[in-house]
Amino acid sequence: xxxxxxxxxxxxxxxxxxxxxxxxxxxxxxxxxxxxxxxxxxxxxxxxxxxxxxxxxxxxxxxxxxxxxxxxxxxxxxxxxxxxxxxxxxxxxxxxxxxxxxxxxxxxx
Amino acid sequence: xxxxxxxxxxxxxxxxxxxxxxxxxxxxxxxxxxxxxxxxxxxxxxxxxxxxxxxxxxxxxxxxxxxxxxxxxxxxxxxxxxxxxxxxxxxxxxxxxxxxxxxxxxxxxxxxx
Numbered sequence: 001x002x003x004x005x006x007x008x009x010x011x012x013x014x015x016x017x018x019x020x021x022x023x024x025x026x027x028x029x030x031x032x033x034x035x036x037x038x039x040x041x042x043x044x045x046x047x048x049x050x051x052x053x054x055x056x057x058x059x060x061x062x063x064x065x066x067x068x069x070x071x072x073x074x075x076x077x078x079x080x081x082x083x084x085x086x087x088x089x090x091x092x093x094x095x096x097x098x099x100x101x102x103x104x105x106x107x108x109x
Numbered sequence: 110x111x112x113x114x115x116x117x118x119x120x121x122x123x124x125x126x127x128x129x130x131x132x133x134x135x136x137x138x139x140x141x142x143x144x145x146x147x148x149x150x151x152x153x154x155x156x157x158x159x160x161x162x163x164x165x166x167x168x169x170x171x172x173x174x175x176x177x178x179x180x181x182x183x184x185x186x187x188x189x190x191x192x193x194x195x196x197x198x199x200x201x202x203x204x205x206x207x208x209x210x211x212x213x214x215x216x217x218x219x220x221x222x
Contacts, residue, residue, distance in 0.1 A: 042216075043214055046211065089152060099152040
């Protein structure tokens with residue numbers, strides 16, 4: 001059973017547009033929700049993260065929105081740039097970290 | 110400060126062979142884990158450890174063994190490799206059981222023929 005469901009699998013956005021990736025979870029014991037960014041041939045790297053007592057967190061062009069009652073959270077990338085083209089993973093943590101299946105984002109120049 | 114170091118980077122195995130993927134971290138992290146990454150499947154947790162001498166199974170543990178004799182090292186063993194174990198393997202670590210930022214190694218590309 002998939003503990004963290006991520007959508008869409010792939011996403012194409014025009015430069016300057018908003019990229020939105022969504023995740024949903026079932027386990028209410030999860031207490032930390034990070035997003036990771038991965039470039040080809042590299043390991044994932046932490047992008048931004050949120051705790052369930054906060055509804056939104058913003059760092060530069062990246063924003064996480066968190067809906068505890070719906071058990072959903074999303075990543076918004078404002079003013080998307082070609083350098084943002086990568087695979088993005090949402091994740092959730094209790095005593096271990098479980099990842100979603102990833103979203104391949106391509107920003108058109 | 111090397112971070113998380115994985116070896117080898119690339120490996121080709123024959124079905125039935127055994128091998129060990131090495132992982133070492135120099136950040137004194139208590140939590141270490143192994144993931145495999147396959148197309149369309151994301152990152153799936155194989156095994157993890159919350160400290161020296163303690164290991165536990167993740168989502169896809171079958172066919173893999175781990176041990177944690179020191180804080181720094183967390184090797185992943187394939188006892189009898191199968192083509193289904195062809196994948197990219199990532200080792201990761203974080204500080205403490207409640208550690209948040211997880212640091213990944215560069216990955217090990219394994220092909221089983």
